[in-house]
């Protein structure tokens with residue numbers, strides 16, 4: 001699903017107004033109604049409610065919510081941030097509609113007019129939405145501080161005021177929302193960790209914007225969904241044999257880090273590779289043969305014929321000692337098909353940047369943000385790191401999976417965010433499982449981009465399914481591997 005920029009969201013509203021067709025004020029009524037219904041369904045309307053409005057359409061939503069609440073027997077008070085400028089047409093219409101119903105409308109011209117807010121109250125933030133065009137300063141910034149300092153729960157309408165949709169808001173004044181009710185679809189600002197403390201729980205409310213618009217636009221970012229993943233799974237035909245599903249070589253493991261190699265090997269097998277050979281230190285031979293009897297083993301020092309393999313997965317538990325460095329160098333010199341590079345392979349490349357140019361085109365790199373920064377340089381915020389990953393994916397070209405709560409698959413200058421997974425997966429070893437999965441898919445001749453997308457999606461989905469019998473505390477990487485079967489079955493059903 002496409003992820004829209006602030007400008008495209010405004011175009012989507014306009015498209016809906018023209019092609020549904022629906023009057024702008026009626027679309028605002030629909031948006032406000034979805035918020036009012038949510039507030040009532042969640043039983044938040046019994047609190048003392050204060051609605052803070054700007055004079056744009058976000059403020060217009062706030063005024064419409066106030067009226068709809070009054071019609072449902074609730075008595076909110078309304079505070080309008082007053083700069084002297086006229087409100088938008090829809091704001092003015094909603095103000096006119098509200099006036100006959102309540103006297104509780106106040107204009108905030110200076111801090112002296114700010115109302116007292118009790119901790120038990122409910123605050124609705126309709127100050128600024130997707131039309132924000134500069135950081136908050138002056139009276140709006142003081143009002144945001146005043147609301148935040150009250151300790152009251154805040155429902156942000158569409159977006160917490162002060163937060164940009166498609167650029168960083170780091171260091172700016174922002175509303176700290178308990179809940180954000182955002183219209184129609186998730187936006188980029190909700191996918192990045194640096195914003196998470198500000199938007200709280202996010203609910204996407206369907207306001208029935210016209211779907212035809214989505215076919216017309218070109219989006220830089222997308223959300224991976226089940227439909228996309230299922231559609232790209234290759235059938236396993238009845239007359240296939242193990243050769244059909246490829247042979248992967250997993251270069252992993254070192255003293256004290258054989259667990260990483262075992263996890264990657266198991267997940268690689270559970271993802272359906274035809275044959276797996278692990279390339280491990282000699283002293284770890286019995287560990288691998290015992291823990292993963294399905295995998296073949298080559299020991300370090302041997303000189304494998306790399307052309308035999310459909311792909312290589314390099315990194316889990318490899319270490320960064322000299323022998324690992326020269327092993328990686330040899331592999332990159334001798335092999336020209338796309339490979340998967342993770343963990344220590346990425347750390348080695350960070351210390352030997354010239355190696356990056358030797359990584360076969362179309363390879364999949366799976367750094368977490370720190371590994372990414374070591375590879376491509378530090379970024380002042382999440383948005384710039386994201387852009388760097390997108391740019392690098394085109395420049396080299398590589399598939400870069402920037403791991404996070406919503407992992408990003410960067411490919412050819414565009415980005416796809418994963419939507420599966422949970423906080424229980426933030427534990428050592430889950431990355432090794434991902435490496436095994438993607439290595440397996442590459443060996444099965446999925447294109448690197450599709451292998452990366454299916455990989456992150458099924459990895460997170462298995463993590464989610466495993467919560468049926470584990471908790472976020474107890475979840476282990478092995479549980480993810482065990483749940484891969486159910487995940488694939490569900491994707492194919």
Ligand SMILES: NC(=O)C1=CN([C@@H]2O[C@H](COP(=O)(O)OP(=O)(O)OC[C@H]3O[C@@H](n4cnc5c(N)ncnc54)[C@H](O)[C@@H]3O)[C@@H](O)[C@H]2O)[C@@H](O)CC1
Pocket residue numbers: 010013014024027028029031032054055056057058059061088127128129130131132133134135136137140157158159183
């Ligand atoms: N028909 C539509 O376009 C719909 C719009 N909706 C609402 O409309 C919102 C967008 O409305 P608008 O585009 O009017 O924009 P906003 O309501 O977000 O506010 C923008 C206004 O504030 C000013 N402004 C921007 N940054 C400022 C700052 N830092 N300090 C002071 N003033 C600043 C702008 O110049 C503009 O006048 C959405 O977030 C959503 O809540 C919804 O009602 C759904 C339908």
Ligand SMILES: [K+]
Pocket residue numbers: 058125126127128129156157158159160161
């Ligand atoms: K808002």
